[in-house]
Amino acid sequence: MxxxxxxxxxKTHQQHPDSRLARYCAGKYQWxxxxxxxxxxxxxxxxxVLAVYIERRQDRDGAYTCVMCVTLH
Structure with missing residues (x-):
């Protein structure tokens, strides 16, 4: 994948009404x-898992990448 x-x-999330958004993993990766x-x-x-995408987030240490997913569970 x-x-x-x-x-x-x-768009995948909207096509599957029973899906939800969740973190794919708990790691923080360099932005x-x-x-x-x-x-x-x-x-x-x-x-x-239907789809995997990334989000930019920020905390006191600076910007990082969070890996998110659209899941059926």
């Missing part, structure tokens, strides 16, 4: 500066 854009993931750096990267397939 590849990381897709957030807008494409939200490179663009979403384009992450889109298309391969991630392991998990049962029930």
């Amino acid at each position: 590849n990381i897709i854009s957030k807008s494409a993931a939200m 490179i500066g663009k979403n384009d750096h992450y889109i298309g990267k391969e991630v392991p397939d998990c049962r029930g």
Whole structure:
């Protein structure tokens, strides 16, 4: 499964009314500066995961990347 854009993931979320948004993993990854750096990267397939996307977040240590998913569970 590849990381897709957030807008494409939200379309998938809208197409499946019983889906929900969740964190794909608990890690914090360095923010490179663009979403384009992450889109298309391969991630392991998990049962029930429809789409994987990234979000930019920030805490007191600075900006980081959070890997999110659209899931059926």
